[in-house]
Amino acid sequence: KNQVEQSPQSLIILEGKNCTLQCNYTVSPFSNLRWYKQDTGRGPVSLTIMTFSENTKSNGRYTATLDADTKQSSLHITASQLSDSASYICVVGRASGGSYIPTFGRGTSLIVHP
Amino acid sequence: DAGVTQSPTHLIKTRGQHVTLRCSPISGHKSVSWYQQVLGQGPQFIFQYYEKEERGRGNFPDRFSARQFPNYSSELNVNALLLGDSALYLCASSSVPDRSQPQHFGDGTRLSIL
Numbered sequence: 392k393n394q395v396e397q398s399p400q401s402l403i404i405l406e407g408k409n410c411t412l413q414c415n416y417t418v419s420p421f422s423n424l425r426w427y428k429q430d431t432g433r434g435p436v437s438l439t440i441m442t443f444s445e446n447t448k449s450n451g452r453y454t455a456t457l458d459a460d461t462k463q464s465s466l467h468i469t470a471s472q473l474s475d476s477a478s479y480i481c482v483v484g485r486a487s488g489g490s491y492i493p494t495f496g497r498g499t500s501l502i503v504h505p
Numbered sequence: 506d507a508g509v510t511q512s513p514t515h516l517i518k519t520r521g522q523h524v525t526l527r528c529s530p531i532s533g534h535k536s537v538s539w540y541q542q543v544l545g546q547g548p549q550f551i552f553q554y555y556e557k558e559e560r561g562r563g564n565f566p567d568r569f570s571a572r573q574f575p576n577y578s579s580e581l582n583v584n585a586l587l588l589g590d591s592a593l594y595l596c597a598s599s600s601v602p603d604r605s606q607p608q609h610f611g612d613g614t615r616l617s618i619l
Contacts, residue, residue, distance in 0.1 A: 395547075425607075434509070434595050434610030435548070480547050490561035491602055495540075495547035 393418040395483050395496035403502045408471055412499045414464040414481035422484040422491060426455050426466045429478045429498065438466070438479075468501075476503045507531070509598050509611035517617045518586050526581045526614045530598030536560075537579040538608065539571055540595040548595055554579055555602045591618045 427435035439448040439455040452469045478498040536555040540548035553561035554573035597608040
């Protein structure tokens with residue numbers, strides 16, 4: 392079964408601290424892995440996209456890693472800011488009959504306290 | 506440039522009714538995808554359209570249908586509404602349905618079924 396599992400479910404950190412979010416998947420055949428940030432009441436915003444051959448991708452203070460052998464990805468946030476408070480969603484896409492089918496995780500809810 | 510726009514922003518329906526949700530992609534984007542996000546969960550893929558043709562379909566019943574118009578805008582139709590259809594419906598657009606292209610999401614239509 393194609394699944395994406397994220398951990399932790401929720402996380403509270405102090406402003407300025409770093410944190411790492413985890414994503415494990417069983418999606419096959421693998422096409423790509425994306426991380427999104429979703430603020431409350433808004434649509435998701437793309438942070439990173441990685442294909443099979445990429446094992447790291449950065450976007451400012453966000454760095455995503457991918458281990459396609461173990462089917463694991465992580466999103467590292469450096470020097471957190473209050474505006475980082477949001478849900479972070481891991482999405483793994485697979486190719487199916489010429490189509491691209493994305494499978495979303497349930498997200499990690501991050502709260503950054505001053 | 507305007508982002509992805511969805512209408513209406515909120516909608517209340519009763520069981521058994523039908524609903525039509527609308528999406529206008531970013532100018533120049535030819536691919537539109539629809540997602541359902543139940544409260545507290547990640548989005549689930551419903552449909553993807555490209556150049557007015559269906560390119561992908563998620564695991565949703567036939568009560569759900571969609572179409573894309575010559576101007577690349579799209580409609581999602583849901584018939585015989587159930588309480589479980591209450592959710593945030595998200596639309597995303599991209600230039601092409603390619604695995605390396607980021608998807609840009611609208612802020613969704615919040616559908617409540619009474």
